[in-house]
Amino acid sequence: MNEQKVVNLLGFASRMRKIIFGKDNIREYIRNPKRRAKFIIIASDVGDSIKEDTIKRCRSHHVPYVLLKEYTKNELGRSLGKDEISVVGVLDENIVKGILEVVNAGGDSNV
Numbered sequence: 001m002n003e004q005k006v007v008n009l010l011g012f013a014s015r016m017r018k019i020i021f022g023k024d025n026i027r028e029y030i031r032n033p034k035r036r037a038k039f040i041i042i043a044s045d046v047g048d049s050i051k052e053d054t055i056k057r058c059r060s061h062h063v064p065y066v067l068l069k070e071y072t073k074n075e076l077g078r079s080l081g082k083d084e085i086s087v088v089g090v091l092d093e094n095i096v097k098g099i100l101e102v103v104n105a106g107g108d109s110n111v
Helices: 003-015 023-029 048-060 073-079 094-108
Strands: 020-021 041-042 065-067 087-090
Touching: 003 020, 003 073, 003 087, 003 094, 020 023, 023 041, 023 048, 023 087, 041 048, 048 065, 087 094
Parallel strands: 041 065
Antiparallel strands: 020 087, 041 087
16 A cells, blocks of 8 residues: 555645544544545554554444554644644545545555
């Protein structure tokens, strides 16, 4: 998987104000049955409890996710114009489709 392409697509979503982050926002995003296209991206150095909780919720609600290997919370946040971001969700359906294509092309995803 090309993480740089995924982060570039996230950058587009950020500029369009189509990303979501924050514990409560992410939980609501994952649970929301009205939103059809969802995708979660988790930074490489996120704490174990946050990582396990997010992955468990994604699996139980059938939300695709990816755990980045090269991007830390600081690097992910900086690429999105924020300080630090551990977990981010994508709100734009077209960008979700683009990210899924990049992730599936790499073959080592958790989708």
